[in-house]
Amino acid sequence: xxxxxxxxxxxxxxxxxxxxxxxxxxxxxxxxxxxxxxxxxxxxxxxxxxxxxxxxxxxxxxxxxxxxxxxxxxxxxxxxxxxxxxxxxxxxxxxxxxxxxxxxxxxxxxxxxxxxxxxxxxxxxxxxxxxxxxxxxxxxxxxxxxxxxxxxxxxxxxxxxxxxxxxxxx
Amino acid sequence: xxxxxxxxxxxxxxxxxxxxxxxxxxxxxxxxxxxxxxxxxxxxxxxxxxxxxxxxxxxxxxxxxxxxxxxxxxxxxxxxxxxxxxxxxxxxxxxxxxxxxxxxxxxxxxxxxxxxxxxxxxxxxxxxxxxxxxxxxxxxxxxxxxxxxxxxxxxxxxxxxxxxxxxxxxxxxxxxxxxxxxxxxxxxxxxxxxxxxxxxxxxxxxxxxxxxxxxxxxxxxxxxxxxxxxxxxxxxxxxxxxxxxxxxxxxxxxxxxxxxxxxxxxxxxxxxxxxxxxxxxxxxxxxxxxxxxxxx
Numbered sequence: 001x002x003x004x005x006x007x008x009x010x011x012x013x014x015x016x017x018x019x020x021x022x023x024x025x026x027x028x029x030x031x032x033x034x035x036x037x038x039x040x041x042x043x044x045x046x047x048x049x050x051x052x053x054x055x056x057x058x059x060x061x062x063x064x065x066x067x068x069x070x071x072x073x074x075x076x077x078x079x080x081x082x083x084x085x086x087x088x089x090x091x092x093x094x095x096x097x098x099x100x101x102x103x104x105x106x107x108x109x110x111x112x113x114x115x116x117x118x119x120x121x122x123x124x125x126x127x128x129x130x131x132x133x134x135x136x137x138x139x140x141x142x143x144x145x146x147x148x149x150x151x152x153x154x155x156x157x158x159x160x161x162x163x164x165x166x167x168x169x170x
Numbered sequence: 171x172x173x174x175x176x177x178x179x180x181x182x183x184x185x186x187x188x189x190x191x192x193x194x195x196x197x198x199x200x201x202x203x204x205x206x207x208x209x210x211x212x213x214x215x216x217x218x219x220x221x222x223x224x225x226x227x228x229x230x231x232x233x234x235x236x237x238x239x240x241x242x243x244x245x246x247x248x249x250x251x252x253x254x255x256x257x258x259x260x261x262x263x264x265x266x267x268x269x270x271x272x273x274x275x276x277x278x279x280x281x282x283x284x285x286x287x288x289x290x291x292x293x294x295x296x297x298x299x300x301x302x303x304x305x306x307x308x309x310x311x312x313x314x315x316x317x318x319x320x321x322x323x324x325x326x327x328x329x330x331x332x333x334x335x336x337x338x339x340x341x342x343x344x345x346x347x348x349x350x351x352x353x354x355x356x357x358x359x360x361x362x363x364x365x366x367x368x369x370x371x372x373x374x375x376x377x378x379x380x381x382x383x384x385x386x387x388x389x390x391x392x393x394x395x396x397x398x399x400x401x402x403x404x405x406x407x408x409x410x411x412x413x414x415x416x417x418x419x420x421x422x423x424x425x426x427x428x429x430x431x432x433x434x435x436x437x438x439x440x441x442x443x444x445x446x447x448x449x450x451x452x453x454x455x456x457x458x459x460x461x462x463x464x465x466x
Contacts (some may be wrong), residue, residue: 022178025208044171045209046276058278059248064208065279068178068251069201069223089353137360138273150212 007071011036012080020067022073027062030077038078038107043139045107049139052108053077059115078107087114089159093152109139113153117160126161129154173211180223184336185311187224191334192311194220202245205272205280206288230338231255242340244283248272251282252454260438261342262303263369267294267353273361283337286322288328289392292363296323296393298353300339300371301385304342310335323392348374351451355387356440364388365432366440370448372408379403379412389426389441396423399445408453416449417442 004019011034017137018033025044030036030053042048044063054076081087087110093099100106116135120127127135132150141149181187191198196219201207203225210216214255223225224230230245233256240260242251251257252268271277271285271294284294286306299306299319306317308331322330323347331337366388373381382403384396398419426437 002175005178021175023173023175025172025212028172044212045322046205049273049275052275055278059275060278061275063212064205064276066201066204066208066221068180069204069225071180095458119246135274138275139196 005068005071007068009067009070009072010074012076012083022066022068024067025063026053026055026065026067026070026075030062030075033067036077036079038082040104040107042104044101047138047140048105049108049112050105052111052139054081054111054115058110074131078110081111081114087157090114090117090152093156094149097148097155098151099144099148099152100141103139105139109136109141112136112139113156117153117157118127120157121160121164124164126157127154132157135166171212171214173208174214174217176211176218178223179220180226183227184229184338187222187227187336187378188309188311188334190220192287194222194410196220198222198334200287202284202287203247203279203281204284205276206284206290213290224336231338235260235344237373238344240342240344242282242342244281244286244337246282248277248280248282248285249274252277259277260344261351263298263302263351263353263371264295264342267298267367267369270294270353270355270357270361270364270367276412282340287329287337287339289323291323291326291390291392291394291438292388293393294353294364294367294369294387297340297367297385297387298369299340299385300393300395301351301353301371302342302382302385303371304340307339307341308335309338312337316341320395326391339458345371346373348380350374352452354444354451356444364443366437368441368444368448370445370452372452373402374408379406379408382416384445386424386441389424389437394424396445398422406439406451413446413449413453417446420445424425 004021006019008017015152027041030039039062040050046061046064052059053062071155111163129150179190198220199218201221201223231243233242233254248268248271258265285293304319307314317330351371352367355364357364369385371383372379382400386394399416402415402419403412426434428434
């Protein structure tokens with residue numbers, strides 16, 4: 001008999017305690033146990049990128065992580081990143097540029113894009129379109145052909161870079 | 171698909187991990203980054219009774235220079251390899267290879283020890299380890315033994331790790347003066363498995379190649395050395411004639427199989443193209459693109 005294990009995880013800033021079976025993935029835990037269905041499950045083998053969440057501030061596939069493994073760690077999902085306002089600019093740009101159609105892949109893409117843009121910002125550079133495509137190489141979108149997604153992310157990168165330069169100058 | 175049910179145990183030390191493995195009545199697997207193991211479980215290609223989570227063993231972490239070697243802990247994530255200043259200085263081939271490995275989110279969890287323990291012949295790290303002349307620290311109940319990368323990879327997904335043993339660290343020799351190294355691969359899309367990949371390490375003295383080690387991925391059941399091409403390079407200057415000789419000799423080294431994605435002839439052609447590309451980048455003409463060993 002395999003016993004469920006107690007875990008304590010900080011999800012979107014709040015500590016949650018649950019008992020989980022070892023076989024339950026982080027993605028199924030977020031969706032099934034916590035009702036956080038913004039994390040989408042596509043392939044369940046780490047190829048499509050729809051389930052990507054931040055684990056201790058780094059994007060990871062929630063389908064390739066067990067809930068029992070994240071005991072004591074911090075998870076931020078698209079819901080938390082959205083509520084905090086971290087994704088607001090990207091969401092507005094995706095809306096304005098029609099960078100989503102069905103929206104299934106969008107949560108994973110937003111999490112990856114936000115992490116990527118923050119890394120670019122820390123390095124003080126605006127990423128090339130090639131670099132943006134590289135960062136998104138692990139996210140599949142079957143609707144848009146990616147062009148509009150790259151447009152939206154590039155637009156946010158330029159906006160943030162311009163703002164940082166004005167702040168530096170001030 | 172969902173994984174079959176299994177039991178789970180998180181361990182804090184190597185002895186605890188070995189004891190957990192020995193104490194399991196059924197099949198046990200060590201879980202490190204899980205980026206290959208969990209897909210296998212979710213696809214039900216594998217269904218162990220117990221996962222032993224070694225992810226919190228501090229002794230398996232860290233990258234440090236120890237004498238004439240760079241010692242890399244088995245739990246080093248690919249993202250850490252990519253960012254490590256020590257790796258960039260002493261084993262830049264690994265920095266270059268890490269940029270090709272899967273996608274950023276996979277690199278945040280996947281580990282060096284995990285990739286080597288899996289021994290996928292299409293993976294970058296096994297080929298690099300053969301080219302670098304690395305050695306592996308493998309620990310079991312009898313203690314720790316050192317296995318050279320050239321003796322480690324036995325067949326498709328088969329290696330020298332005995333059941334229950336754990337790969338704990340990777341030892342990469344520091345480059346001697348005159349060392350040049352580089353990794354490149356050809357893939358259909360960024361992050362895909364390579365159609366062919368090559369890690370090359372040359373040592374030049376007085377303009378002559380005195381040592382050449384080539385490690386190819388995706389061209390055989392294991393990561394492949396290329397002894398005929400290496401011999402064709404050794405003892406001559408790294409010029410167009412040497413590169414042509416190495417490319418010609420490669421036909422005696424590699425015998426890739428046909429598969430659904432590529433004919434054997436096409437894969438062999440790409441291996442020769444890649445060999446020419448990497449050697450040209452390492453030559454003086456391509457020097458700006460090459461990365462010299464730190465001691466050179």
